[in-house]
Amino acid sequence: MSQYASRSSHSLENTLRLKLLAIPGVDPKADGSFVLDIDVCLPGRGVTAIYGASGSGKTTLLRCIAGLESVAVGELTINGDTWHNRQHSLPPHQRPIGYVFQEASLFQHLTVEGNLRFAEKRAHGNEMQFDDIVPMMSLQSLLGRNPDQLSGGERQRVAIARALLINPNLLLLDEPLAALDPKRRQDVLPYLERIHRNAGFPVLYVTHSIEEVTRLADFLLVLEQGRVSVAGEMIEMLSRSDLPLEIEEEMGVVLEGQILSREPRWQLITVSFAGGELQVRDRAGLGAVGESVRLRVLARDVSLALDTQSRSSILNRLSATVVMINQQPAAAMATVKLSVGGSLLLASVAIPSVDELSLRVGQQLIAQIKSVTLLH
Amino acid sequence: MTFSEADWLAIALTLQLASISTILLLILSTPLAWWLATSRSGWRGPVAAVVALPLVLPPTVLGFYLLIILGPQGLIGQLTVALGLGSLPFTFQGLVVGSVLYSLPFVVQPLHNTFASLGTRPLEMAATLHAGPWDRFFNVVLPLSRHGFITASVLGFAHTVGEFGVVLMIGGNIPGETRVVSVQIYDYVEALNFQQAHWLSGALVIFSFLVLLIVYWLQPRQGMGTFAMGSRVL
Numbered sequence: 001m002s003q004y005a006s007r008s009s010h011s012l013e014n015t016l017r018l019k020l021l022a023i024p025g026v027d028p029k030a031d032g033s034f035v036l037d038i039d040v041c042l043p044g045r046g047v048t049a050i051y052g053a054s055g056s057g058k059t060t061l062l063r064c065i066a067g068l069e070s071v072a073v074g075e076l077t078i079n080g081d082t083w084h085n086r087q088h089s090l091p092p093h094q095r096p097i098g099y100v101f102q103e104a105s106l107f108q109h110l111t112v113e114g115n116l117r118f119a120e121k122r123a124h125g126n127e128m129q130f131d132d133i134v135p136m137m138s139l140q141s142l143l144g145r146n147p148d149q150l151s152g153g154e155r156q157r158v159a160i161a162r163a164l165l166i167n168p169n170l171l172l173l174d175e176p177l178a179a180l181d182p183k184r185r186q187d188v189l190p191y192l193e194r195i196h197r198n199a200g201f202p203v204l205y206v207t208h209s210i211e212e213v214t215r216l217a218d219f220l221l222v223l224e225q226g227r228v229s230v231a232g233e234m235i236e237m238l239s240r241s242d243l244p245l246e247i248e249e250e251m252g253v254v255l256e257g258q259i260l261s262r263e264p265r266w267q268l269i270t271v272s273f274a275g276g277e278l279q280v281r282d283r284a285g286l287g288a289v290g291e292s293v294r295l296r297v298l299a300r301d302v303s304l305a306l307d308t309q310s311r312s313s314i315l316n317r318l319s320a321t322v323v324m325i326n327q328q329p330a331a332a333m334a335t336v337k338l339s340v341g342g343s344l345l346l347a348s349v350a351i352p353s354v355d356e357l358s359l360r361v362g363q364q365l366i367a368q369i370k371s372v373t374l375l376h
Numbered sequence: 377m378t379f380s381e382a383d384w385l386a387i388a389l390t391l392q393l394a395s396i397s398t399i400l401l402l403i404l405s406t407p408l409a410w411w412l413a414t415s416r417s418g419w420r421g422p423v424a425a426v427v428a429l430p431l432v433l434p435p436t437v438l439g440f441y442l443l444i445i446l447g448p449q450g451l452i453g454q455l456t457v458a459l460g461l462g463s464l465p466f467t468f469q470g471l472v473v474g475s476v477l478y479s480l481p482f483v484v485q486p487l488h489n490t491f492a493s494l495g496t497r498p499l500e501m502a503a504t505l506h507a508g509p510w511d512r513f514f515n516v517v518l519p520l521s522r523h524g525f526i527t528a529s530v531l532g533f534a535h536t537v538g539e540f541g542v543v544l545m546i547g548g549n550i551p552g553e554t555r556v557v558s559v560q561i562y563d564y565v566e567a568l569n570f571q572q573a574h575w576l577s578g579a580l581v582i583f584s585f586l587v588l589l590i591v592y593w594l595q596p597r598q599g600m601g602t603f604a605m606g607s608r609v610l
Contacts, residue, residue, distance in 0.1 A: 068500050092503035093512075099504035105497055109519040118515070122506040166505055 013080040014044035016170070016202060020074030020084075022064050036060045036226040042219060044079045047196050047203040049217035051210075051247070057226040058206040059102070062172045065204070066099050067092035078170055079202070096124060098163030098171045103179045104155030106147040112158050113143040119165040127200075128167045137161040137191055153184035157191060164195070171195070171203040177212065186375070190294070192216060193254070210250045215296070220247070235335060235346070236326050251335075252298035253346055254375070259287045269374075271295060275341030279315045280372045287374070294375040299335060301370040302347035306357060308366055316369040320345060322361050327351065338367055345369075378575050385552050386560040386576075393468070393556060394536040397475040401483040401532045402525070404476065409487035410517075424488075428481045435478065439545020442474050446546065466548045471556075474542040483532040490524025491517070526594050534587045538580070 022036040036057040042048050050058045063069035065076060067083070067090060076084040083090045106115050116139075120130050134140055137157045147155060156176055163171060176192070177185045189212070196203065196216050205216060213220065220237055222230035222244060230242055237243050237251060257273030262282070269282045271293055280295060287293060308317065323344075324337040334354050338345040345367055349359070357365070379387070412424055430438055446464040447453045453463055464470035498520060502512040518525075540558040547554030549563070557576055564573035 066504055068503070091508075092500070093506050093508050097504060099501075101497070101501065105501045107498065107501070107516065107520075109516075109522070118502075118507075119505050122511075124506070162505070172504075 015077070015079065016042040016044055016048075016204075017075065017077040018042065018061075018065065020061075020064055020071045020076065022060060022069055022071045022074070024060050024063075024069055034060075034226060036064065038223075038226075038228060040221065040228050040231050042204070042221065042231075043202065045200075045202050046218035047199075047205055047216050048219040048221055049213040050204060050206045050221045050223060051208065051213050051244075052223035052229075054208065055225075056223040058208075058223055059174055060226075061223070062099075062174050062204060062206055065170070066097055066172055067095050081169070096167075096169040098166045098168035100156070100159050100163045100171075100173045100176045102175045104147075104152065104159045106150075106155055106158055106162075108147055110147075111143065112139060112145050112147070112150070115147070115158060115162055116143075116165055119162045123165055123167040125167045128164050130165065133161050133164050136194065137164075151184065152180050153187045156180065156188055160188075160191065160195070169201050171199065171201060173203065173205045175206050175208070177209070178207075189215065210246050213247060214250045214252055215254055222247075235324070235337060236328065237335075249300065250298065251300070251346065251348070252296055253344055255295045255297060255343055257293060257295060259289050259291050259293055261289060262287065273341075273343060275320075275339075275343040275345075276318045278318075278369065278372055280374050282374055296373040296375055297345060297369055298371070298373075299346040299348040301372075302338075302345055303368045303370065304336065304347055304349060304353070304357060304359070305366040305368055312368060314368045314370055316372065318345075318367050318369070320365060320367040322359060322363045322365065324361060325354065325359055327354065340367060380572065382551060382555075383557075383560060383572065383576060386555055386557045387579075389468075389552065389554075390537055390556040390558075393471055393475060394533045396472055397479060397536045398483075398529055398533045400472065400476050401479055402529060405480065405483040405487055405528065405532075409484045410491055410513075412484070412488045413491035427484050430478050431481050435539070435541025436545055438478060439474065439542040442470075442477070442542070442546045446470055446473065465546045466550065466554060468553055471543060471547045471554055474546050475536045475539060478539055478542045479532045479535045482535045483528040486524050486528040486531060487521070490521040490527075494520055523595060527591055530587055530591050534584055538584065 018041070019039045020036065024034065024036070034055075034057070038061060050061060052058050060069055064071050064074075065083075071084055071089070074084060075086075076082070083095055106112075107118065110118060116130060116134070134143070137160060139158060139161055142150065142154055142158065147158075150158065156179075160173075160176060173192075177188055180188065193216065205212070207213060214234075217234050220230065220232060220234055221228060230244070234251070237247065255273045255275075255278075257271040257278070260270040260272045260277065262269045267282055268279050269287050271278050271280050273295070278295060305312075305317075318340045320338040320340045322336060323339050325334055326337070327334040332351060334349050334351055336347045336349050336359065338347060347367060408427070412420060412427075443465055444450050445452050446456070448457060448463045456462065456464055461469075464473060494517065498516050499512055502516045507515065538558065539556075540562070543554065543556055543559055544562075547556075547559075549555050549559055555563075557580060561573050561576045561580075564570070564576070
């Protein structure tokens with residue numbers, strides 16, 4: 001939108017160029033020695049997770065991008081629009097962002113609907129419609145309530161809906177689930193996944209939860225003491241040696257399917273998804289036939305075999321096509337991206353095995369899935 | 377007949393004075409309180425102290441200086457005469473000026489406390505929702521400060537009704553122009569007309585009690601602290 005800033009360069013379209021030095025002064029938690037020093041380019045679409053320990057500068061980075069924190073020196077160019085450079089800095093209310101704070105911040109003097117309409121009235125463009133967002137975030141029955149009549153999860157859903165209604169060019173989410181207990185978190189996560197799939201704008205997602213990183217992120221930025229320690233595509237991440245171990249352990253994909261049948265004797269259910277069928281343990285025995293479910297398959301639980309001849313203890317074996325092999329120099333593991341029907345799977349494979357199986361793109365093989373987790 | 381015609385005149389004048397003063401006070405105090413609550417300027421302390429001066433000064437001191445400054449020889453007096461407004465002492469306009477200054481802390485302090493208790497979060501939230509500075513002030517700060525404004529208005533009004541010293545100094549005792557209820561009571565007592573003094577005094581006691589009761593009732597449960605802070609000035 002021309003009213004925000006001038007186009008500076010074509011090469012910067014579809015890129016978030018973040019170069020900034022900030023010394024947050026009034027933050028009571030800062031001891032004065034903290035400096036945020038970032039110089040990175042992020043993809044201009046998809047979800048980028050900003051991961052790091054508390055105090056690593058994640059929130060400060062988001063606040064700088066929103067214009068809520070003053071940047072000492074720097075340049076912010078978001079998909080070709082310059083928001084901040086040496087000559088000028090857009091005030092926060094002129095930046096086309098949606099912002100969700102860590103603790104749900106709703107206007108106490110307005111109802112849920114009032115909060116949403118506040119954003120709708122001030123939105124630029126109308127791609128995000130009130131009548132679409134409300135059912136998407138399941139807020140129909142809450143519209144008349146006051147913020148203090150909502151649970152933590154409901155408040156956060158309203159805050160997310162409100163940020164979407166502003167029709168942002170960039171969505172900033174600051175640990176939107178951190179203040180919720182695990183149960184509530186599972187209530188809100190599916191909504192975030194929905195945004196992830198449908199969003200036409202980039203999303204920066206601050207979190208210190210590995211599960212959220214691996215379920216939502218396409219790109220990962222790891223901060224350590226105000227500096228970037230790792231930045232890269234999630235798909236490349238597994239094969240990098242500098243990735244925090246806890247993320248490597250949790251890398252995987254989420255599949256959506258439907259319960260086909262259940263086998264109470266072994267507490268097993270069969271779930272059909274776009275790429276075939278999977279047998280899943282359903283310990284709680286909750287899943288009813290026909291119900292939609294989401295499954296998580298970790299890359300470290302997927303191994304590859306060239307044929308179905310060999311007998312195996314593994315229940316779930318699916319024929320797959322190699323889409324991409326990601327192998328970084330001097331790394332022990334490679335990540336293999338597989339297509340199973342229409343679905344994507346990730347497999348973590350030791351480098352010697354890549355040669356042994358002579359893996360190449362387009363190859364047909366069998367993905368053996370050792371373990372599948374039923375979500376919610 | 378309990379109130380004489382002169383009493384009714386004084387009551388009407390008092391209500392008129394209090395209403396006009398309250399409106400002017402709100403217009404003046406809102407930006408002043410906002411500045412006090414949000415500025416990081418070094419002038420905050422001195423300005424806050426000046427605003428609070430009427431709390432500790434005898435009204436006669438305030439009235440005395442006003443008489444000098446607004447008088448024909450005074451700085452502002454010369455200005456008002458030059459502008460064709462005439463000399464303000466011993467006029468209703470002069471009373472309004474005195475009342476506004478005298479009641480200023482009673483309006484500024486509750487507003488200051490309310491604004492300070494809002495914190496920065498609602499404003500940041502509004503900014504990220506594309507609300508500019510005026511939009512933020514009118515659509516977020518004002519509605520969230522509703523109770524503070526009610527407290528400030530009621531206290532400002534009631535305090536002006538109860539003013540005596542400043543009125544006597546710069547207003548004198550002109551029926552229909554500057555003779556408010558408190559001065560009327562003083563006159564009755566001087567004339568040993570205790571019966572009439574009782575009626576008017578009793579009316580003021582009941583009025584003041586009801587006003588304070590309304591303020592307490594209007595406080596939201598969790599917002600009692602706002603008034604507790606505001607009541608520092610009482």
